[in-house]
Amino acid sequence: MPRLHPEETAAPLVPRGGTYDDVRTAAAGCRACPLWTTGTQTVFGEGEVTSRLILVGEQPGDSEDRKGHPFVGPAGRVLDQALERAGIDRGDAYVTNVVKHFKWVAVGKRRLHQKPNAREIGACLPWLDAEIELIRPRVLVAMGATAAQALLGKEVLVTRDHGRFLPSNLAPFAMATTHPSAILRTETDEARQAALDAFVEDLRLVAAVLKEK
Numbered sequence: 001m002p003r004l005h006p007e008e009t010a011a012p013l014v015p016r017g018g019t020y021d022d023v024r025t026a027a028a029g030c031r032a033c034p035l036w037t038t039g040t041q042t043v044f045g046e047g048e049v050t051s052r053l054i055l056v057g058e059q060p061g062d063s064e065d066r067k068g069h070p071f072v073g074p075a076g077r078v079l080d081q082a083l084e085r086a087g088i089d090r091g092d093a094y095v096t097n098v099v100k101h102f103k104w105v106a107v108g109k110r111r112l113h114q115k116p117n118a119r120e121i122g123a124c125l126p127w128l129d130a131e132i133e134l135i136r137p138r139v140l141v142a143m144g145a146t147a148a149q150a151l152l153g154k155e156v157l158v159t160r161d162h163g164r165f166l167p168s169n170l171a172p173f174a175m176a177t178t179h180p181s182a183i184l185r186t187e188t189d190e191a192r193q194a195a196l197d198a199f200v201e202d203l204r205l206v207a208a209v210l211k212e213k
């Protein structure tokens with residue numbers, strides 16, 4: 001991801017040396033990219049600052065935008081199910097997204113998710129950088145291509161690189177894996193089951209590392 005000039009991003013808004021609450025409060029008023037106009041509110045990450053695991057998605061979806069919390073819609077239910085099967089308590093994880101506002105287009109009465117572009121991702125990344133810096137997780141899991149490429153390198157391919165830890169200066173253990181929404185988009189029950197099983201397998205490796213010391 002080519003980094004933008006700091007002035008084109010949320011960087012000047014991130015309170016230097018601020019507490020987690022300071023950062024969160026500042027993010028609530030962010031207008032660093034045009035997505036503040038499409039989203040209802042900033043959907044910041046959630047979880048204990050002491051979490052040893054950070055799970056990163058792409059951006060809030062329709063339900064998240066309405067409720068103001070990450071991964072509380074259909075994708076969140078898939079995530080909850082997978083975490084439970086892997087033996088990870090969601091309460092032990094900090095859950096967040098690369099982009100904090102919902103981007104969508106109206107299709108009839110539905111608000112259809114649209115992928116954030118490189119500029120929007122670059123503008124929003126300082127918030128995620130600040131979250132990671134404050135949490136200093138033992139394990140970082142990037143779910144889907146947007147998070148994987150923004151955090152672990154643009155050459156990362158989730159389909160090829162999932163299921164093993166990749167070198168990263170963001171956390172001692174970092175993994176790219178599928179996005180729960182990709183599991184929902186599969187066309188057959190069999191494909192859905194296989195995709196979910198593979199996601200759970202990846203999360204089991206994460207659970208194993210979390211259990212060490």
Ligand code: URA
Pocket residue numbers: 057058059060061064069070071072073075076097181
């Ligand atoms: N998809 C995401 O990437 N994040 C959410 O919070 C919900 C759906």
Ligand code: SF4
Pocket residue numbers: 010027030031032033034035036042099100101120123124125127
């Ligand atoms: Fe700020 Fe991110 Fe929202 Fe853009 S998407 S306005 S950078 S919080």
